[in-house]
Amino acid sequence: MEKRPALTPLSSPIVTAMKCSRCVASFAQQRKWNDQKINSDNLALPAVTNVLLPLTIKHGSMAVDRIRSSIVAILMKYEVLRTGIRFDQQRGELIQEVRPISNDTNYSFQLTCGVQSQQEVHALLSQEIVKNFSQIADGLLVRCHLIKMNFDDAEYLQADDLIVFAIHPIAFDLNSMGPFFDAFTRVYDLNGLDIVDTPQYSDFTLYEHARLNDSTLQFSIKQARIFWSALMDGYDWNRNIPLPEISRNEIKSYSNYHHTIRFTLSQELVNAQMKFTSSNNVSMFELNLAYYFIFLYKLAHGNTCDLCVACAIDRRVLAEMKSMIGTFADLLPYRIMIKTTESFTDFVLRVHGLCAKVLEHVEWPYQQVVTSGSDLSLTDFPIRFEYISSPSFLKRKETTQRKMKDATLEPYTTEKWLVGNVAPSSDFSLVVAHDSDEKTTDYTLQCSAKFYDYDTLIAMSRQFKHILLQFLSANSVNTILQRDIQMIDNHALLLPHDIEELKITCLNRIPVVVNTGKYTIAQTHWFFRG
DSSP states (O other): OOOOOOOOOSSOOOOOOOOOSEEEOOHHHHHHHHHHHHHTTSTTSOOOOOEEEEEEEEEEOEEHHHHHHHHHHHHHHOGGGGEEEEEETTTTEEEEEEOOOOTTTTEEEEEEOOOOSHHHHHHHHHHHHHOOOOBGGGTBOEEEEEEOSSSSOTTEEOTTOEEEEEEOTTSOOGGGHHHHHHHHHHHHHHTSOOOOOOOOHHHHHHHHHHHTTOGGGHHHHHHHHHHHHHHHTTOOHHHHOOSTTOOHHHHHSOOOOEEEEEEEOOHHHHHHHHHHHHHHTOOHHHHHHHHHHHHHHHHTTTSOOEEEEEEEEEOOOSGGGTTOOSOOEEEEEEEEEOOTTSBHHHHHHHHHHHHHHHHHTTTSOHHHHHTTSSSOOTTOOOEEEEEEEOOGGGTOHHHHOEEOSSEEEEEOOSSOHHHHHTOOSSSEEEEEEEETTTTEEEEEEEEETTTOOHHHHHHHHHHHHHHHHHHHSHHHHHIIIIIOOOBGGGSOOOOGGGHHHHTTSGGGSSOOEEOOOSGGGOOEEEEOOO
16 A cells, blocks of 8 residues: 655654643644634534544444443543633633533434435435534534434344444544544443543643753754745745635635535556656655646646645654544645746656655644744645545455444445545645555545636646646656656646537546535546546
């Protein structure tokens, strides 16, 4: 399985259990709280995208009462799942505070019976992604929705029934799914969890804040500050927004309505991608980030060569963090200058160098990075990029099944919910999901509805696929790998008024189905079969 380069911590300390029930919020929590505060300005719109973990019973049965008691036991053990986040006026900072267990009021619960089709299941899951159930200040962050496929005994779930967990991203990320799944099946079998003094998420928070004031790390911190200041120096969002017909004032006006288009690359082109990365010793993340940079440059009609994209990174840099439940995902800016006479391969190698430098200083928190620039603020990255290398616990059912005494559970993978789980809160974003074992690459292009309508996003998706086709079709691959003479400016981006021309190309071999709706629910499924 293709992996991104490992993150290296500034030093190798150990996160120890401090038994702290109240402390400053983590940097990731601060960013997510700030995002939700902005999004909540319009109360009619969903303010957050929940992280969804849908599980299905493969064999056996599970008692509803034991499921509910198991959730309470998990909340007891993993305090971050019942931690309130609020702004302390006296201290002038955002704090996290563990809330006490109080019967079943620490989580949201629903039981739905008589669901008769997969379409109904998909509709319920889509609703859970954006369901506004949480109360952040009070520590209500977890929701459990049980879905029964019939009207029989409501006290038990049977084969094919679902247990759906929706968790607020201020307390949970994609890499928390594995530890949560393991904990849930273990506590159900044992009818409880031993509460031992293992490090909590709050301990990680204290660790990351203390590290910035650690005198032994001042040289590394100084180097990180110098790097990020130099990288962002002189970047002007007023001039450098590559999206056509969008002003800086519009960027400041956020909308939670989004349009989304998703398409899957053909097997031939995925093989070409993997061949390119192997031949040039680059990662799939770096290759697709290079595609995105070129696409943005072409969208701007070449009017700006200075581009910056916010990319998601994972701060689980220490071994003891791997099994923690919490939010470790953060953003970092990747800024690069387009050289129009540069070959595609040389550009990818330069992106590779940029990524290597960013990884050297990846522990510098987002808040510190943006304040290193001239006039950036915490919400100044409207253009984002997300790369998913399929988590191992969701990849194969034979390795993801959990066999308990009374039942066998596995993730519900009929739909690719990972894409919905990571849909960024931004004005324009690209999510790439790659599975090197199954040789699949999925692309999800998303934009704010206040900027573009569906037709415009469809046009953009065709333009992006045209960029991919030029660099990855059989002839182009041979040219790039063997002669390496094609320059970035030699590749055309078909503009909206040229879209009709694409109808006679291989990009339109199958019909397009468009679904409309709010935020991440609306998706256009484009299956590009090459």
